[in-house]
Amino acid sequence: MVLAGNLCSKAFLEYNVEEAIKAVDVVLNEGKDLSNLLWEIIKYVKDILVFKATGKLQIYSADEIEQIKQLAETVSKERLLYIITDLSKLENDMKWSSQKSILFQVEIIKLCSENILQVPVETVNNGTTKQLSLIHI
Numbered sequence: 525m526v527l528a529g530n531l532c533s534k535a536f537l538e539y540n541v542e543e544a545i546k547a548v549d550v551v552l553n554e555g556k557d558l559s560n561l562l563w564e565i566i567k568y569v570k571d572i573l574v575f576k577a578t579g580k581l582q583i584y585s586a587d588e589i590e591q592i593k594q595l596a597e598t599v600s601k602e603r604l605l606y607i608i609t610d611l612s613k614l615e616n617d618m619k620w621s622s623q624k625s626i627l628f629q630v631e632i633i634k635l636c637s638e639n640i641l642q643v644p645v646e647t648v649n650n651g652t653t654k655q656l657s658l659i660h661i
Contacts (some may be wrong), residue, residue: 529564541636
């Protein structure tokens with residue numbers, strides 16, 4: 525399950541919808557729980573964010589840290605935060621849905637869509653001035 529979560533995370537960080545859906549299909553075909561896959565994806569993306577912010581992780585091998593480093597270099601902190609927040613909302617929505625796989629797959633496709641949303645981001649300039657700008661997720 526961890527491997528599928530990592531592959532799925534990597535796929536939507538690279539906007540590769542085909543690989544993301546393939547990873548989800550593997551889990552579904554094996555009869556595994558999508559909630560566990562979702563948890564693994566959230567955890568992995570969180571670990572990428574922690575690495576991006578601190579430059580270190582403790583529970584991974586050197587090869588895994590190198591892969592995380594490469595992914596961290598290709599994605600912004602804002603996108604990682606958006607992904608974690610969005611997937612956490614999906615996790616809650618899935619608890620009450622009878623169509624968990626549909627919700628999950630739609631969310632994965634949404635996260636793989638490069639220009640689907642623009643999100644307002646508030647920034648602080650010189651510690652005093654607040655500016656609102658749009659970022660592509």
